[in-house]
Amino acid sequence: MVPLNYFLILAAILFCLGVIGFVMKRNLITMFMSIELMLNSVNLTFVAFSRHINVLSGQIFVFFVMVIAAAEAAVGLAIIVAFYRNRESLNVDEVDRMKL
Amino acid sequence: MFNQFFQVSDIVAIYPQLLLALFGLGVLIVDLFLDRPWKVLNAFTALLGIGYATYALFQIRRFNVSAYNGAIVNDSFAVYFQFVFLIATALVIFISARYLSIEGEHRGDYYALILFSLIGMNFMVMGMDIITLYIALELMAVSEYILVGYLRTNRQSNEASLKFFLLGAFSSGILLYGISLLYGISGSTDLRVIGQKLAERPANDPVTLVALVTLAAGLLFKVAGVPFHQWLPDAYEGAPSPITAFISVAPKAAAFALTLRFLFIALKPLQVNWVPMLSVICVLTMTVGNITAISQSNIKRLLAYSSIAHAGYLMLGMIAGNDYGITGIAIYFLVYMFMNIGAWTLVVAMRRKDLIGDQIQDMSGMFQKNPAAAVLMLIFMLSLAGIPPTAGFIGKYYLFASVIQTKHYVLAVIAVLNAAISLYYYFRVVVVMFMNDKVDEEKMVLSPGVLTTLAVTLAFTLIIGIYPDPFIRFAQNSLSLFQ
Numbered sequence: 001m002v003p004l005n006y007f008l009i010l011a012a013i014l015f016c017l018g019v020i021g022f023v024m025k026r027n028l029i030t031m032f033m034s035i036e037l038m039l040n041s042v043n044l045t046f047v048a049f050s051r052h053i054n055v056l057s058g059q060i061f062v063f064f065v066m067v068i069a070a071a072e073a074a075v076g077l078a079i080i081v082a083f084y085r086n087r088e089s090l091n092v093d094e095v096d097r098m099k100l
Numbered sequence: 101m102f103n104q105f106f107q108v109s110d111i112v113a114i115y116p117q118l119l120l121a122l123f124g125l126g127v128l129i130v131d132l133f134l135d136r137p138w139k140v141l142n143a144f145t146a147l148l149g150i151g152y153a154t155y156a157l158f159q160i161r162r163f164n165v166s167a168y169n170g171a172i173v174n175d176s177f178a179v180y181f182q183f184v185f186l187i188a189t190a191l192v193i194f195i196s197a198r199y200l201s202i203e204g205e206h207r208g209d210y211y212a213l214i215l216f217s218l219i220g221m222n223f224m225v226m227g228m229d230i231i232t233l234y235i236a237l238e239l240m241a242v243s244e245y246i247l248v249g250y251l252r253t254n255r256q257s258n259e260a261s262l263k264f265f266l267l268g269a270f271s272s273g274i275l276l277y278g279i280s281l282l283y284g285i286s287g288s289t290d291l292r293v294i295g296q297k298l299a300e301r302p303a304n305d306p307v308t309l310v311a312l313v314t315l316a317a318g319l320l321f322k323v324a325g326v327p328f329h330q331w332l333p334d335a336y337e338g339a340p341s342p343i344t345a346f347i348s349v350a351p352k353a354a355a356f357a358l359t360l361r362f363l364f365i366a367l368k369p370l371q372v373n374w375v376p377m378l379s380v381i382c383v384l385t386m387t388v389g390n391i392t393a394i395s396q397s398n399i400k401r402l403l404a405y406s407s408i409a410h411a412g413y414l415m416l417g418m419i420a421g422n423d424y425g426i427t428g429i430a431i432y433f434l435v436y437m438f439m440n441i442g443a444w445t446l447v448v449a450m451r452r453k454d455l456i457g458d459q460i461q462d463m464s465g466m467f468q469k470n471p472a473a474a475v476l477m478l479i480f481m482l483s484l485a486g487i488p489p490t491a492g493f494i495g496k497y498y499l500f501a502s503v504i505q506t507k508h509y510v511l512a513v514i515a516v517l518n519a520a521i522s523l524y525y526y527f528r529v530v531v532v533m534f535m536n537d538k539v540d541e542e543k544m545v546l547s548p549g550v551l552t553t554l555a556v557t558l559a560f561t562l563i564i565g566i567y568p569d570p571f572i573r574f575a576q577n578s579l580s581l582f583q
Contacts, residue, residue, distance in 0.1 A: 038273035049284035068238045083258045
């Protein structure tokens with residue numbers, strides 16, 4: 001059996017990639033995908049722990065995370081479409097109507 | 101077998117939430133049969149639902165039920181915060197109808213989404229299980245993303261909801277990573293079991309600390325503590341004003357209640373680790389919030405930065421972590437709800453066909469045009485600054501006293517200095533209203549809904565300030581957090 005640590009390290013790397021992608025990328029869709037990557041790395045952590053300690057609740061949590069990710073995707077993409085209609089752009093640097 | 105899953109007490113515990121869900125869906129259906137001039141009936145349906153749910157909650161307030169195998173605990177802490185959310189939502193619905201008609205976006209789904217978000221907040225304070233808490237948090241957040249972007253053709257509203265959504269989803273991801281590590285450490289999704297398991301582990305265990313830091317970062321995003329606050333001013337400025345009034349009070353209180361549950365139940369064994377961390381964030385939040393607010397020319401941004409500063413004051417109660425601190429947080433939210441929604445209501449009332457009314461200059465000469473509104477704004481600003489005999493003073497008194505009790509004198513001094521800074525920008529608004537000449541003749545139109553909200557918020561801002569005893573006893577219900 002693959003040791004628990006391998007899964008956790010893979011999940012941590014995926015999570016960091018998601019965070020880096022969110023911070024570095026300028027395209028709204030790519031940023032959104034980075035968030036999904038973060039959520040999926042969390043799912044991997046849950047499943048790995050759940051398998052390791054033999055308690056099912058972690059795997060059930062994963063189902064809920066997936067459902068909520070889907071709901072978030074629906075709302076998020078609708079918001080991005082509304083922005084695109086007004087602005088004809090998907091670049092996050094153009095989200096600049098309000099300044100600090 | 102079936103009995104194991106469903107007990108009558110389970111249904112009783114979530115009965116107010118069931119009613120709210122029913123009315124939320126009801127609004128969506130009723131909306132189909134209403135023509136444009138009748139849309140205001142949706143507001144009445146929603147208010148009816150809130151009234152009914154408040155009544156149901158009032159009846160079960162002393163039951164202290166633990167339902168669904170301990171996943172939901174309706175203790176007096178939860179009941180107290182649910183009352184705050186219900187009142188805040190009702191006040192916001194009163195001020196929404198006219199604003200939405202002016203914007204030409206008066207539809208039923210607005211009220212349905214407010215009710216769904218309310219259900220999410222109620223479960224956030226009742227949940228004792230991380231799965232329940234996460235779903236509740238997301239139910240609240242997703243409804244709010246839509247509400248912030250409700251003015252679809254307005255570019256500011258689009259941008260506000262885009263920023264709010266991206267950073268909200270990002271922070272949920274970070275929070276969830278912390279939760280997954282906690283689950284791995286303890287093997288349970290119950291906050292109380294997590295707390296016991298963490299107590300058994302050695303101090304300064306690296307995995308536990310990573311879990312603590314990610315969890316804290318996620319939660320601080322939700323309560324907008326500095327340096328995780330950048331999304332807040334933009335979201336508040338671009339959102340429809342009634343929604344800003346809503347998200348600056350109720351979801352903030354829900355996020356604080358959630359943080360309290362995490363810190364004082366699951367992460368209690370790590371208190372030596374999170375108190376210094378929170379102290380730094382608390383000082384930063386107060387100071388950055390207040391100092392940035394000074395230079396704002398837009399009233400919505402000014403109030404947004406002021407709400408960041410208020411989150412800083414509230415963290416004092418968490419750092420103290422004693423009876424005074426928790427009572428302080430509870431009473432502060434009650435007070436903050438009335439004074440902040442009051443101030444926002446006047447911003448909402450400024451809106452008319454040709455004027456957005458969100459610049460401080462737009463308030464010039466309000467004393468000449470609408471003396472009553474100007475005096476009301478003065479009272480709310482005094483209360484936000486924490487001047488006696490208004491309610492804001494009572495809230496600040498409890499929070500500041502709590503850190504003095506635990507001998508965090510430096511924090512108390514910084515907090516008092518900050519309260520002094522905040523006087524400057526609150527009074528800048530008052531000066532513009534009282535001293536400047538009016539720019540036009542057109543008076544503010546106060547709809548019946550706005551008048552109701554103003555009357556309620558004014559009454560409580562003064563009553564809590566002058567005779568706080570019953571309200572403090574009410575707030576002490578929140579002490580069941582420690583049991």
